[in-house]
Amino acid sequence: xxxxxxxxxxxxxxxxxxxxxxxxxxxxxxxxxxxxxxxxxxxxxxxxxxxxxxxxxxxxxxxxxxxxxxxxxxxxxxxxxxxxxxxxxxxxxxxxxxxxxxxxxxxxxxxxxxxxxxxxxxxxxxxxxxxxxxxxxxxxxxxxxxxxxxxxxxxxxxxxxxxxxxxxxxxxxxxxxxxxxxxxxxxxxxxxxxxxxxxxxxxxxxxxxxxxxxxxxxxxxxxxxxxxxxxxxxxxxxxxxxxxxxxxxxxxxxxxxxxxxxxxxxxxx
Amino acid sequence: xxxxxxxxxxxxxxxxxxxxxxxxxxxxxxxxxxxxxxxxxxxxxxxxxxxxxxxxxxxxxxxxxxxxxxxxxxxxxxxxxxxxxxxxxxxxxxxxxxxxxxxxxxxxxxxxxxxxxxxxxxxxxxxxxxxxxxxxxxxxxxxxxxxxxxxxxxxxxxxxxxxxxxxxxxxxxxxxxxxxxxxxxxxxxxxxxxxxxxxxxxxxxxxxxxxxxxxxxxxxxxxxxxxxxxxxxxxxxxxxxxxxxxxxxxxxxxxxxxxxxxxxxxxxxxxxxxxxxxxxxxxxxxxxxxxxxxxxxxxxxxxxxxxxxxxxxxxxxxxxxxxxxxxxxxxxxxxxxxxx
Numbered sequence: 080x081x082x083x084x085x086x087x088x089x090x091x092x093x094x095x096x097x098x099x100x101x102x103x104x105x106x107x108x109x110x111x112x113x114x115x116x117x118x119x120x121x122x123x124x125x126x127x128x129x130x131x132x133x134x135x136x137x138x139x140x141x142x143x144x145x146x147x148x149x150x151x152x153x154x155x156x157x158x159x160x161x162x163x164x165x166x167x168x169x170x171x172x173x174x175x176x177x178x179x180x181x182x183x184x185x186x187x188x189x190x191x192x193x194x195x196x197x198x199x200x201x202x203x204x205x206x207x208x209x210x211x212x213x214x215x216x217x218x219x220x221x222x223x224x225x226x227x228x229x230x231x232x233x234x235x236x237x238x239x240x241x242x243x244x245x246x247x248x249x250x251x252x253x254x255x256x257x258x259x260x261x262x263x264x265x266x267x268x269x270x271x272x273x274x275x276x277x278x279x280x281x282x283x284x285x286x287x288x289x290x291x292x293x294x295x296x297x298x299x300x301x302x303x304x305x306x307x308x309x310x311x312x313x314x315x316x317x318x319x320x321x322x323x324x325x326x327x328x329x330x331x332x333x334x335x336x337x338x339x340x341x342x343x344x345x346x347x348x
Numbered sequence: 349x350x351x352x353x354x355x356x357x358x359x360x361x362x363x364x365x366x367x368x369x370x371x372x373x374x375x376x377x378x379x380x381x382x383x384x385x386x387x388x389x390x391x392x393x394x395x396x397x398x399x400x401x402x403x404x405x406x407x408x409x410x411x412x413x414x415x416x417x418x419x420x421x422x423x424x425x426x427x428x429x430x431x432x433x434x435x436x437x438x439x440x441x442x443x444x445x446x447x448x449x450x451x452x453x454x455x456x457x458x459x460x461x462x463x464x465x466x467x468x469x470x471x472x473x474x475x476x477x478x479x480x481x482x483x484x485x486x487x488x489x490x491x492x493x494x495x496x497x498x499x500x501x502x503x504x505x506x507x508x509x510x511x512x513x514x515x516x517x518x519x520x521x522x523x524x525x526x527x528x529x530x531x532x533x534x535x536x537x538x539x540x541x542x543x544x545x546x547x548x549x550x551x552x553x554x555x556x557x558x559x560x561x562x563x564x565x566x567x568x569x570x571x572x573x574x575x576x577x578x579x580x581x582x583x584x585x586x587x588x589x590x591x592x593x594x595x596x597x598x599x600x601x602x603x604x605x606x607x608x609x610x611x612x613x614x615x616x617x618x619x620x621x622x623x624x625x626x627x628x629x630x631x632x633x634x635x636x637x638x639x640x641x642x643x644x645x646x647x648x649x650x651x652x653x654x655x656x657x658x659x660x661x662x663x664x665x666x667x668x669x670x671x672x673x674x675x676x677x678x679x680x681x682x683x684x685x686x687x688x
Contacts, residue, residue: 220456258551
């Protein structure tokens with residue numbers, strides 16, 4: 080392979096984790112109360128995959144990063160104000176529902192349509208990145224379904240590290256049970272990597288990067304095609320917030336010895 | 349509906365791991381609860397006969413399998429192909445598997461190839477002669493949904509720890525319908541299992557107790573100094589004596605990314621919460637952590653919760669823990685370790 084990687088990152092917005100979320104029943108199925116008004120952030124796992132993509136692109140000359148994002152256009156525009164300042168990428172927008180109660184397959188189909196339409200994308204150099212989980216639906220399935228739709232046969236999930244070997248092979252570490260890693264080597268792209276948290280910190284805001292990105296972001300938002308993404312064949316009987324609330328016993332002004340004894344008794348009980 | 353297919357990747361010895369035994373329980377409950385549907389099984393691995401004999405002992409009459417060196421390792425291309433062939437041959441309406449890392453990687457692709465639909469992280473099932481309902485959490489354990497599908501095949505990936513493992517030991521002769529797959533080669537070679545780069549092995553999914561260490565362990569204490577070496581000793585000492593697993597908050601694991609001194613055995617793998625894991629230990633003890641919602645959502649499946657924090661109005665006091673000890677965690681844990 081010559082000429083670097085074509086890295087397509089799939090990621091969208093989720094509600095800010097500090098918000099109180101309440102399910103409501105709508106005409107098209109469940110959603111969140113005041114979903115349109117909730118502050119949003121880039122899904123954290125998608126964010127990690129984007130930062131890893133940018134880091135990889137920096138290391139391998141000729142590489143390019145696209146961010147393909149399915150979500151309501153106005154909210155994506157707002158989100159890009161911060162995300163655009165992090166790392167360089169070209170944005171591709173799909174205008175549609177980014178809620179958690181949608182069907183993975185429908186989301187994957189919408190993303191596949193957008194990816195197949197990217198001008199100049201070389202499938203033989205394609206690395207498809209995304210999160211292995213999400214803060215909304217958390218299916219951990221969308222990236223694999225999308226990979227199948229794009230004809231990718233080498234897939235990895237829960238990735239924390241990707242290193243390009245001298246021979247062009249991709250050395251991948253995936254999280255497995257018991258806090259361990261499975262190490263594999265893939266001969267090269269195309270491949271799909273569903274990232275866990277990786278090893279990179281969130282990049283600081285860089286206004287120059289932001290300005291460069293924004294030149295492409297506004298046109299991308301204007302060009303965005305609307306797609307219908309729903310719950311597919313899923314039928315929701317109920318969606319509820321757990322009602323359990325513990326009556327916390329607050330123990331204070333008690334000697335350390337007494338506290339320690341109580342904890343040990345509890346542990347042994 | 350006519351049948352349920354249980355898909356399993358076998359362990360290195362050809363037997364069934366704990367998660368697979370849990371999925372067998374769930375599959376049996378489904379088959380029985382849905383009016384006595386036929387339960388079939390599909391095995392993939394380097395060796396499958398021991399697993400087949402246990403399944404036969406459990407009453408599974410139709411067992412399909414792919415046994416090969418290529419399938420001895422966890423790899424998407426070979427797993428997806430092998431399981432897809434089994435699904436095609438079995439023709440079941442519901443396909444069940446444990447959500448191990450290996451199955452979580454390949455099952456969505458298998459569902460796509462079978463033109464089925466998949467739901468993951470299933471934490472409960474409600475089978476009845478009228479059909480099957482499943483429970484799963486959304487928005488990082490903030491809300492629970494009960495859902496169903498008419499589409500077949502319906503793939504269900506079960507959360508490990510959500511079902512009781514099958515405990516039967518009887519085995520029986522098993523006639524496995526072995527599917528021979530032509531060798532196509534894979535572009536991925538599995539090198540092997542590696543430990544995390546950090547020191548001690550602190551993640552123990554089977555432990556009864558989870559100790560969560562928060563950012564307070566790395567902060568300056570009453571004497572104006574941070575005592576990271578003491579913190580390490582106390583935390584590791586507790587993990588050893590209580591045979592506990594270690595979790596952490598995002599703020600503590602993130603500190604390594606910001607150049608701060610951190611606990612040497614801590615990594616992002618230990619993180620519990622919004623962007624971490626949601627482990628299923630019976631008891632959890634939170635130390636030096638404020639109990640903010642983005643972290644506490646990861647405690648959804650931990651039933652008995654206690655916390656040690658110097659702040660009496662921290663999140664744990666607001667109905668998120670059973671007991672909050674307003675005390676110095678260094679002093680308390682030192683004494684706890686001595687008593688243990």
